Structure formats: C-alpha cells, structure tokens
Amino acid sequence: MTTAPPAPARRSDRLSDNPDLRNLFTAAAAAKLGAHLSYVAVPLVAIEVLGASAGEVGALAALAVAADLLFGLPAGAWVDRVRKRRLMVAADLARAALLLSVPVAWWLDALTIWQLFAAVFLAGLGTTVFEIAQQSLLPAIVDRDRLTGANGRLVALDSALTIGGRGVAGFVVALAGAPLAVLGNAIGYAWSALFVRRIGDEPAPARTRPRAADLTEGARHVWRHPALRALALSGAANNCAIQLFLTMLPLVWLDAGLSPAGLGVMLAVGGAGSLAGAAAARRLRARLGTGRSLWMIGAFAALPALCLPLTGIGMWTWAAGAAWALVGASVGVANVVGMSLRQQLTPDALLGRMNAAFRFAFMGAVALGASAAAVVGEFASPRAAIAVGAAGMAVQWTITFAARRSLTVPSGSLVE
Template identity: 50%
Template sequence: MSTASLSPRREPPSLRSHRGFRTLFLAGVGSKLGANLGAVAFPLVAILALDASEGQASAVAVSTTVAALLLGLPAGPWTDGHSKRAIMIASDVGRAAALVSVPLAWWFEVLTLPHLFAAAFLAGTGRLFFDVAQQSALPSLVGRDGLTSANSAIVSLDAVLHVGGRGLGGFLVQALTAPVALLVEAAGYLWSALLLTKLPADRAANRGKALPFGAALREGGRFVFSHPVLRPLVLAGGLNNLASQTIVVMLPFVVLRDLGLSAAWFGAFLAVGGVGTFLGASLARRLTDRLGQGRLLWATGAFAAPFALAVPTMASPLGFGLATVAWVVVCASFGVDNVVKVSLRQRLTPDRLLGRMNSVFRFVLFGTIPLGAALGGFVGATWSARSALWTGAAIMAVQWLIVFFSRARRSDEFESTEA
C-alpha cells in the first residue's frame, strides 16, 4: 500500500469537519470561478478590445480548451511523478500571471491577438493540470470511502459556478471592461494558490520507481482500456459528451431561427442544465445507497434516454418549455454520472496510476467535444439543425448500453485498489 498521501486520515466522519478537504474545496471555488469567468471574458476581450471577427473570437475560445487534446495524455505521467499540491499551486500562479499580462498589454496599447491566444492557451493548460492533480489527490486526501461524498460536493460546485460564474463574467465585463475583468479571474487563482499552501505536503506516489515517460504513458492507456470496468466507462462517457455537443452546437439554430425565440431563452435553456447537474450531483450519494453502485452506472442513462429523445421534438414555445424540462432531467443524469463514475474510477486505480488514469479519461471525454461539434455541423449543413439534434439525442439514448452489457454492471464486486 502506498504511503503517499496529502493527509493521513481515512474515513473522515464528515467532510465538513475534514480540514484538508475544506481547504481543497475552498481553493476550488477560486480556481473554478476564475475558469468560468475566463470562458466569458476571453472571447469578449477579442471582440471588444481587439475588434476580432467571428472566426477569430471563436479561435480564442478554442484556445482555452485545446490543451486537453494536445497535453491531456502527457499530463498524467507528469502528475504521477510530482507533488499534487505543487502542481495545483503552480497551475494557479501560472494562470494568474498569464491573465495579468492581458490588461497590462491593453493599458500600454500593445495587446494583440497572438498575445490573447497565448494567454488563453496557458489558462487552459493550467486548468488541465489543476483538474488532473485535484482528482488524483482526492483518494489519499479523504480516503476511498469518502470519495462519493467528496465528488458530490465538487461536481455540485462545478455546476453552480458554471451557471453563476459565467453570469458574473458577463456582469464584470459590462462593469469593468473585458480586459480588467480578467484581473478578477487572476485574483481567484491567487486566492486558490494561497489556500493550497495550507494543505499538508505530499510527494509523488511512484517516486524512486518511475518509468520512462513513454512507457509510463503507455502503461496508463493499457490500464484504462484493458480494465473491465474503466473501459466501458470511458467509451460511454466519450459518446455521451459527443452526443451532448452535437445537440448544443445546433440548438441555437432551432431555438432562434425555427422557433423565433430570443437569445435569452437559449441562455436560459443552458442555465437550467446547470441546475439539473447540481441536483443530480446532490442526489448521487442517496441514489448509490438505494440502488447500488453497479445498477446506478447504467440506470441513470436508461432513465434519461426518453427525455433525451424529447429534446429535438420542440416545435413551438410550449414544446420548447417541455424540452427544457427534459433537458434538466438529462443534465441531472450527467450530475449523478460524474459523481458515481469519477468516484469508482478513483477507487479502482492504484495511487501510482491515478494521474495517468485521470488524464486518459480527460483526453477522451474532452476530445470528443470538438468531434461532436463537427458532427453537429456536418449533419446540420447536410440535412437540418433539427436532424443534428435527433442524431445527438439518439446517441445519448443508447450510450448506456455499453455499460449495461459490460462487467461494470457488477462493479460492486470489484475491490478498491489502494496500492
């Protein structure tokens, strides 16, 4: 059993009384609030401060997420070979520095699009490494028996900040101008870094026996794709993300053009999805206790399937309202999945492979998002935007079968791996 840990405590009586988790959670508030502010502020800096075109503003937005594809897999071995606390602190400080450079350049009238691309990419890279390190730190911080409660709190926080943080980002851009709004985001990262210094020091789980980088990368991939539980989870999750992005990318055309509704209604549709995710994450622990982990892995997808198929049926304002309710249920299933499946994969992965496992999942789950956008665009251009919605909904309605027909259904029989 590995001796590496951020905290020696196991099975905390309550996460509220667990000092290490409270510190990590509060640091996440600053870090993830900053990430959601940036998702709004970066494209607006391009548009409002640099008079960027639609394509250029879109490229800035892509720059904040492309790190998952370019560096997602290498992030795993790097995380396994270094202190998780140190990686999270460095990620926060690095992002803050990149963001501060933007308003400074703007004030001195030397801000350019390449500068903004670079800052956005560095911010996205910092988020990648922070998230991989945070997920890899949790098992040793709260103990494997505390993972479901810990992930429920973190996923709930993500859902709240996804809605509230982006709304706050729009307000700050209006009140402070887009470049100055990035300073608020930088302050969030520095707050997070300061809190993380209070975590107990940790060391790499595989220090002294690390493999060469390429071999370590291959070992992580083999572990995930040969594991009878992790393999169906990563495949189903990738399909689910592809399907949801296929829907979201074409949804504005249906809502704005076909139904004649305003952009505010489209924004409300996406916002209530965040509420659904929060509700699902909040219920995950109770559903696990009632249904069992193995059954819940596929049951949430099966339950959400007919609701996913209801989304493309919106053909009137009333139909839009019913589709919005259906979308809340679909996103609630995402919230349950995020808690249960992340907790399970953390429990089943040895300490020395946690970073690589998390990076493989992140590479697949985030890598399918641009593929879903491309699929939605192709179907929308070839047939219609509504056809793209049906395509995404159909994929979403059947992806749970991958888990249902796998050994993941009996995941309760697999013992946690702690060595």
C-alpha cells in the same frame, strides 16, 4: 505490558473534520467560479468583440481542450512523480496570468482572435495539469472508503457554481461586457492558488526512472479493465454530444434575438440538474447498485434530450431548458459514481496516469464535438449541429447498459 499503537486517524469526507479537504474544496470553489464566468464570456468576446464566425467559435472551443490531446498522457506520468500541491499552485498562477491578458489587451484595443486562441489553449494546458493533479491528490487526503462522499461534494460544488457562475456571467456580460467577465476568471485562479498552498504535503511520490511505457500505462489499465473501459467510452460519447450543443448554443441563442443574460440562465439550468444528480448519486448507488445507477438516469434523460434543437423557437425554449436540466442530472450522477469507482479500481501508483487517460478520452471527445460543431455549423447550420448532439445524448447510455455486469464496487470499499 505493552500497548497497541493508536489507530491512524480516518481522513474524513466531511469538510468540518478534514482541513485539507476544506482547503481543496475552497480552492476548487474559487477556480471554478471564475471558470464558469469565462465559460460564458469567452465565446461572447469572440462573437461580439471580434466578430467571430461559427467556424472560429468552434475552433475556440476545440482549442480549450486541445491540450488534453497533446499533453494529457505525459502530464499524467509527470503528476505521478512530483508533489501535486506545488504543481497545482503553479498551474493556477499561470492560468491567472493568461486570462488576465485578455481584458488588458481589450482595454488597449489590441485584442485579436489569435491572442484569444493562444490564451485559451495555454490556459487549457494549465487546467489539464491542475485537474489531473487534483483528482490524484484526493485519495491522499480522504480515505478510499470515503471517496464517494468527497467526490459528491466536489461535483455538487461545480454544479452549484454552474448555476450561480454562469447565471451571474450572463448578467455581468450584459452590464459590463464580456472582457470584464474574463477578468473574474483570472481572479478566481489567483485565489485558488492561495488555498491550495494551505493543503498539507502529501506523501512523497515514488522516485522511479521515467520510461516510455509510462505514457501509455494508464491507458492500458483503463482499456483492459471492462468497467473502466465502459466508463471511458460512455463519458467520451456524452462529452462529444454535449459539446456539439454547447458550442453552437450561443450562436443559436443570439440569432433568435435572446439576451446574453438569458443564455447564462439556460446554461445554469444544466448546472441545477447536475447539482441534483450529484446530491442524489450516493443514494441512487446504494439503492440501485453501481451499474444501474450509471445507466438508468441516462436512459431517463434520453428522450427529453431530443428537445434540445428546439432552443430559441418560441415557447419551445422552455421544453429545451427542462431537457437540459435532465441531461445535467445524468451527468451529475455519472461524475460522482464514475469518479469514485475509477479511484477505487486503481492503485495509488497509477492514479495520475489513470486520470490522465480518462481526461485524454473525455477532453478529446470535447475537442471532437467542438470540431464537429464547427463543420456542421459552418456548412449546414448551428441548429443542425445541436440536433446531432442531441441524438448522441439520447443513445450514449447504452454503453454502460451493455457493460452493467462489470460495473461493480470492490467489496468493503464504500461506507454507506
């Protein structure tokens, strides 16, 4: 009499049951906490230490994501052919060294805007590689029918750290100066590398010969699938609009005589909204369906988003803060539901290239938004750039609304 082999262990989305997911989560916490510190501090280094103009602040924001435009698609093809864990460790260590150079140069009184540009651009390249690899590694350590829960935890983590990290960054900048806050980013990346190394080896990637078509295969997969195409277009539109707001926010805030600590709180408010959206995403998807959960929260935040240009105008700043929280909630829902749907609609062999195609679209839109902010901020005003971004946030949800019938989850791919 023979016995059936035991069923393979399920790779849970619970941190307590899945040590690899726990290590990935801890690494993400360390890296993202540092990144949120730097998110507030780097523009303030440019403005307060180096006296940067609105155009230079916009250029700095564009350079932070320019690597996605230049190297995003080749990085996706590369990620599909190598062990992702090792690549993530190398990217973490490179980013740590680059960010460490900023406070060291400041301490030596040798920091220039060109060094800041270079450090931000090259660290952005490391982030491109790291995040494509992380998104592609997740289905190897969590069952596909558990991806919504795992993505929800990672998005909630990012949102929680946006609240804490950016809020704390404002106070760190106020107390110790912006360059020392950038040091926290370097330390975060170093800690992240330690925990990524503890993740078990993933299955060996396919050893196929590289082809020129590999660079665009992920983009073709996204464009030809109506659901993926709608997710890419709506996310890109929202990213562009949000970046117009975020790029000019420090200038508007400081010009109004408000403190760096208050700027950190304003940014943290958006993180609070994103955390709430991520926490509610799974229930919203179960109650409303995938399509409606993606467009309805965006529609709900549309009119409040038009209050964002009131930032820094007396008590209207409170209304702008509330609007920013609602925009953050819509982003939290879209990140969890959209990311899970993307992973479920893509075969393993294309995950890296699919994620690279989305990152190319999303970060390209961020670069476009930052560049537009630099132009509008320089030739009109920073507040005018925020108004343009607010208008974009108010209408981007119409893209997923138009494609709502195609935004469905494959049968049996989710566990409620």
